[in-house]
């Protein structure tokens with residue numbers, strides 16, 4: 075189901091106006107439509123009129139392209155922090171206390187391949203949060219060793235993400251690591267584990283597990299808060315960034331989509347397809363469609379290597395009305411699940427031709443995620459074709475390094491988000507209004523040692539970043555502010 079729709083800013087304005095409308099029924103029509111967990115029919119025409127007294131539901135509001143992420147409340151007068159006393163704020167608040175702002179870093183070691191088993195195994199888990207590799211020790215939030223299961227990863231990363239999401243926090247998971255280290259396996263799981271008959275499979279990846287839990291928890295929250303007319307809507311999109319071009323994985327004819335920035339609401343992808351989901355079936359359908367449209371190719375390390383970054387995004391909105399104070403509240407949170415293309419050294423992976431060009435682009439965006447800011451010098455090196463792998467190593471620190479430095483010293487610095495599509499699109503997740511978990515995937519084998527060390531150092535720098543996640547909540551009592559904002563927006567258009 076694809077929806078061709080107007081820009082998010084227009085919708086927001088309409089919704090805000092509707093919520094503020096002196097005629098409450100117009101606001102209701104914008105917000106509540108189908109019965110619980112019915113697949114959404116999102117067009118305006120299809121939306122049956124309903125009212126706030128209808129049963130709790132995952133709602134089928136209007137669908138839109140290009141949703142914009144909620145911004146930090148300092149830059150947006152419409153947002154306020156969670157107040158535990160407020161009428162609806164305890165909804166999904168199990169994890170709301172987790173106001174920790176550090177990036178959670180998990181290192182996952184995949185089992186050695188047959189070839190690797192014949193060589194030396196150099197990486198070893200030492201404790202729950204540390205590992206050693208050839209005498210070097212590293213400490214992170216958690217180490218998942220070769221025995222770790224998909225369920226373990228869900229419990230470490232997925233379960234807290236769902237609670238944070240219901241509490242109104244933006245939440246992102248990035249999988250980073252060398253080609254063939256297990257990023258795709260971790261984030262999506264094997265494709266056959268998405269089939270209906272395998273839904274209970276041990277192999278199921280983090281994303282389907284997250285949505286399974288999310289829908290269960292939504293149902294629980296609606297039962298628990300049945301007096302608050304609690305309604306949810308989940309809208310998903312799926313894109314890939316390949317050679318610095320954005321393709322819509324739910325409609326691959328849409329290539330080279332553009333990133334836009336809205337002053338008030340942030341970065342969005344123009345014309346990206348969004349679909350409403352309310353069941354696991356909806357989600358698996360989107361995942362299977364999107365994953366089958368990704369670019370893959372063989373490297374010497376991974377026969378089915380993802381050659382692009384894939385980003386699955388779900389915007390979860392909840393609307394409730396408190397009986398205690400009669401106020402309506404809207405919480406929005408954005409989940410980003412990101413499978414980064416493999417970091418790789420061309421010599422090791424035997425890259426040539428198209429693969430080499432891809433690798434250059436992959437490395438450029440990953441580099442941007444964490445390089446040293448060597449900008450021009452390094453670009454000159456690239457143009458000369460000199461020491462591709464050395465370049466990658468040097469450049470693999472910029473954004474992460476700058477963010478880590480800003481977090482540690484409190485100094486102001488220009489953060490070069492715009493230097494790659496990946497960092498521009500995901501800037502909220504990197505040092506902004508989001509909780510971020512980074513899963514760094516490694517192989518324990520001697521043959522991967524230098525890539526593994528590079529990944530582990532990247533992970534150390536990532537750990538130092540401080541994000542500023544806040545609950546994204548709008549309240550109806552902000553009516554005067556909203557009216558003023560609408561007036562200003564209208565005046566500016």
Ligand SMILES: Nc1ncnc2c1ncn2[C@@H]1O[C@H](COP(=O)(O)OP(=O)(O)OP(=O)(O)O)[C@@H](O)[C@H]1O
Nearest residue numbers: 184185253254255256257258259376379380415416
């Ligand atoms: N924890 C694990 N347990 C069992 N098999 C795994 C595990 N991690 C990875 N694998 C297997 O290793 C192979 C490579 O994994 P995967 O495709 O996830 O790597 P990747 O990091 O996504 O690589 P690329 O960046 O090249 O896409 C796959 O066959 C996958 O099934």
